[in-house]
Amino acid sequence: MLDHGRVAAAGRLEDWRRGGDRIYEVRIKGDQAAFAEALKVAGLESDASDGELMRVVITDGSPQQVFVVARRLGVEVRHLRPRVPSLEDLFAERVTNGRR
Numbered sequence: 001m002l003d004h005g006r007v008a009a010a011g012r013l014e015d016w017r018r019g020g021d022r023i024y025e026v027r028i029k030g031d032q033a034a035f036a037e038a039l040k041v042a043g044l045e046s047d048a049s050d051g052e053l054m055r056v057v058i059t060d061g062s063p064q065q066v067f068v069v070a071r072r073l074g075v076e077v078r079h080l081r082p083r084v085p086s087l088e089d090l091f092a093e094r095v096t097n098g099r100r
Contacts, residue, residue: 003095023083024063026054030075038069055083 028035032048039046044065045057056066063080070077 003091022058022063023085024056024058024066025079025081025083026056026066026077027052027079028054028070028075029078030070030073035070035073035075038073039066042069044069053079 026046032052032054036046036048036054039056042065046054048054056063058065063082066080067077
């Protein structure tokens, strides 16, 4: 991967996608603001800037934590899947060192 004529990163795309925190796309039926707050209390970072699709960062543990929080709050998880970063996402991360 080049940035302004210099090598910003090298390696296999699959390896880049595996590293770092695990980000999951989550869609729920219920109070999204309350769910986001409950995730925060449980130590999980979330972002709901894409409307009804949330991104939840899981640094320790498994995505099962999302279901535990949902059950406690009485909301229904409709969609949960690992987010696969695009080549554009990876490029931005590499050339900005994670700063966006």
